[in-house]
Each structure stands twice: as C-alpha cells, then as structure tokens.
Amino acid sequence: QVQLVESGGGLVQAGGSLRLSCEASGGTFSRYTIAWFRQAPGKEREFVAAISWRASYADSVRGRFTISKDNAQNTVSLQMNDLKPEDTAVYYCAARQGIEAYNYWGRGTQVTVSS
16 A cells, blocks of 8 residues: 655745655555646645656646656655646645556645745
8 A cells, every 4th residue: 555745835936936746655656657636725626747657737737847756766746837826725646556546645735826
C-alpha cells in the first residue's frame, strides 16, 4: 500500500512560482501513475496533471505547470509558474496502478495565490 505526503505549498503573489513535491513510500513507485488534483473552496476536486510514462495536463495549467517523476527518489514534483489567483486550492497527490481509480491519496497542501 502506498503512502503519499505532499509538501511545498504556501502563499505567493500572482505571477510567482511554487514547486510542490509528493513523496511516496510503501510500494513499487515505478509501477504507479502519480497525479495532482486540486480543490478550491466550494468547488469540486479537479485534475491538474499526471505522469506515468508520459505527462498529461489539464487545459487550465498546460504551459504553466510541469510534472516530473524521480523513480530513484520516489518523488513527483509539480513546478507551477505564472500562478494565478484561480490556482488557489488545496493540492492533492494521488496514485493508481494501471487503469484503476486513484485510490491512494495524500492529505494535501494549501496553495494560495494573491492578486
């Protein structure tokens, strides 16, 4: 069973950058697809980006966010540039194997972008 711990959230001004990290333990990391989701107050959780053998992104973040995976360090990073107030949310790391649902989740890290 995989355990996921997010870090790197914080407060940043619009146009700034943050780098989130997701550290995994308890599983064969290279076998998992790792994704980032986010949930803003009063809104449903939404997909941000995922990485397995390739990366995929939500339209709202493509070109601004970059996801990367380090199998040796069991970490996935999300580099977020040109942040906007609408990026404000709790960001969650999630993992799945194959085409299963994302059934492993971290507790989240808060990202706040001020205008």
